[in-house]
Amino acid sequence: MLKILKYSIFDLLRSRWSYVYFSFYLMLGFVLLFLNNDMNKAIITLMNIVIVLTPLIGTIFGVMYYYQSKEFTELLLAQPIKRSKIFMGQYLGVALSLTLSLVLGLGIPFVFYGLFKSAVIFDFSLLLLVGAFLNFIFVALSYNISLSTDNKIKGFGYAILMWLFLAVIYDGLFLISLVLFNEYPLDKISLAATMFNPIDLSRILILLKLDISALLGYTGAVFKDFFGTSLGMVSSLSILTLWVGLPVYRIIYKSRKKDF
Amino acid sequence: MISFKNIHKRFGKLIVLDNLNLEVDKGGVFAILGPNGSGKTTLIKSLLGMVIPDKGEILYNGEDILKQWEYRNNLNYLPQIANFPANLTVTELVEMVKNLRPSKTNEKELIELFGLTPFLKQKLGNLSGGTKQKVNIVLAFMFDSDLIILDEPTTGLDPIALIYLKELIQKEKAKGKTILITSHIMSFVEEMSDEIVFLLDGKIYFKGTIEAIKKQTESATLDVAIANLIKKQYA
Numbered sequence: 376m377l378k379i380l381k382y383s384i385f386d387l388l389r390s391r392w393s394y395v396y397f398s399f400y401l402m403l404g405f406v407l408l409f410l411n412n413d414m415n416k417a418i419i420t421l422m423n424i425v426i427v428l429t430p431l432i433g434t435i436f437g438v439m440y441y442y443q444s445k446e447f448t449e450l451l452l453a454q455p456i457k458r459s460k461i462f463m464g465q466y467l468g469v470a471l472s473l474t475l476s477l478v479l480g481l482g483i484p485f486v487f488y489g490l491f492k493s494a495v496i497f498d499f500s501l502l503l504l505v506g507a508f509l510n511f512i513f514v515a516l517s518y519n520i521s522l523s524t525d526n527k528i529k530g531f532g533y534a535i536l537m538w539l540f541l542a543v544i545y546d547g548l549f550l551i552s553l554v555l556f557n558e559y560p561l562d563k564i565s566l567a568a569t570m571f572n573p574i575d576l577s578r579i580l581i582l583l584k585l586d587i588s589a590l591l592g593y594t595g596a597v598f599k600d601f602f603g604t605s606l607g608m609v610s611s612l613s614i615l616t617l618w619v620g621l622p623v624y625r626i627i628y629k630s631r632k633k634d635f
Numbered sequence: 636m637i638s639f640k641n642i643h644k645r646f647g648k649l650i651v652l653d654n655l656n657l658e659v660d661k662g663g664v665f666a667i668l669g670p671n672g673s674g675k676t677t678l679i680k681s682l683l684g685m686v687i688p689d690k691g692e693i694l695y696n697g698e699d700i701l702k703q704w705e706y707r708n709n710l711n712y713l714p715q716i717a718n719f720p721a722n723l724t725v726t727e728l729v730e731m732v733k734n735l736r737p738s739k740t741n742e743k744e745l746i747e748l749f750g751l752t753p754f755l756k757q758k759l760g761n762l763s764g765g766t767k768q769k770v771n772i773v774l775a776f777m778f779d780s781d782l783i784i785l786d787e788p789t790t791g792l793d794p795i796a797l798i799y800l801k802e803l804i805q806k807e808k809a810k811g812k813t814i815l816i817t818s819h820i821m822s823f824v825e826e827m828s829d830e831i832v833f834l835l836d837g838k839i840y841f842k843g844t845i846e847a848i849k850k851q852t853e854s855a856t857l858d859v860a861i862a863n864l865i866k867k868q869y870a
Contacts, residue, residue, distance in 0.1 A: 444720060
């Protein structure tokens with residue numbers, strides 16, 4: 376598996392898009408820090424961007440890489456390698472190289488600005504950790520979609536819809552239901568609803584760490600109330616892990632049965 | 636050497652392989668022929684473990700190969716479409732496949748034979764279709780395996796490369812290897828193969844030598860014989 380992983384990363388690190396993605400974060404980091412002159416504010420702004428953008432890029436890269444390397448995957452399938460190793464290698468290759476772009480792209484400006492001497496180093500690390508989680512989750516989800524859909528255009532469509540649903544529509548539906556059913560006790564339901572959306576979960580996780588109640592919103596407040604800050608963080612991190620684990624398990628399961 | 640036993644495969648409503656039984660003995664060139672959609676590629680891919688049959692078993696050297704992968708150490712495969720990661724160079728790709736399969740290789744000889752030396756440092760995405768097919772051939776022939784499977788090997792090759800490919804196949808055959816070929820180019824099949832397997836509607840319709848198929852269909856050439864076989868089925 377490590378060999379496949381090595382070549383996937385190698386392949387992706389040479390692709391122009393990895394550099395576009397990397398430079399985008401690099402520029403964003405520098406602009407936010409040196410115009411704002413406030414690390415805390417920069418982190419909050421970055422959070423809002425990372426939470427929406429990493430899922431989108433993860434989804435697109437995942438689908439694109441799967442379909443683009445399809446013939447090559449077929450070549451690998453005819454080699455003496457176990458199927459699950461091929462797909463795990465490719466999946467980890469995409470997820471890791473995206474995470475690398477994120478960590479380096481945001482890390483470099485923050486280090487230049489004096490991250491290691493500041494108090495926000497943990498907040499910043501958490502932001503990167505959450506970004507990494509979102510990469511792994513959404514690349515896994517998009518790999519699931521493309522493994523189940525042979526038609527490239529359809530696969531792309533479903534993947535974008537999934538992102539749109541989790542990043543935008545889900546919150547909208549959730550808000551509407553809160554308004555409609557505001558006479559009922561909603562805290563348990565909203566707690567559950569948050570857990571079913573990795574993007575919401577990540578947002579709450581970071582806000583809990585930043586300890587900004589004003590930005591927590593209803594779900595965040597319920598979350599904090601229910602779990603408290605530290606237990607809330609632990610439980611949201613473990614649910615995020617589950618969000619990685621389940622789709623990855625399905626990749627292995629699905630790839631074992633698929634015809635190529 | 637290879638035996639397919641009661642292989643059944645359907646894609647949705649379409650039955651591609653229908654209770655197919657086939658024995659392939661060791662040594663020689665076997666051509667798998669049939670009209671489009673007759674199940675040739677599916678048959679080859681189930682031997683490779685890329686398509687998983689619904690029913691039946693496949694034995695390679697006496698061992699059941701379904702859901703196994705180690706047996707692929709002893710077979711080489713040339714896929715129909717040669718499409719590689721666009722960002723790797725030819726050398727890197729060859730090294731990678733070698734790395735995945737640590738056994739003796741003779742890629743230098745093959746690269747020279749097909750005149751690929753000037754392309755070694757180029758990215759695969761920039762190569763022409765024919766050059767990609769040559770790389771494909773190098774990858775398929777560089778390992779020393781008992782079984783070589785070639786799916787439409789002539790696609791996009793120039794006349795000289797085609798001659799080299801034929802020589803290569805003859806050479807491997809002389810070493811006592813088993814070679815499975817699918818092709819729509821009958822002159823190529825007639826020149827290369829010892830035995831023909833004709834697939835129709837997911838079943839083996841004919842298996843035997845080229846002489847036998849000509850005699851059975853009362854045809855002078857192989858392409859007429861094959862055309863007659865297909866016509867008879869639809870008559």
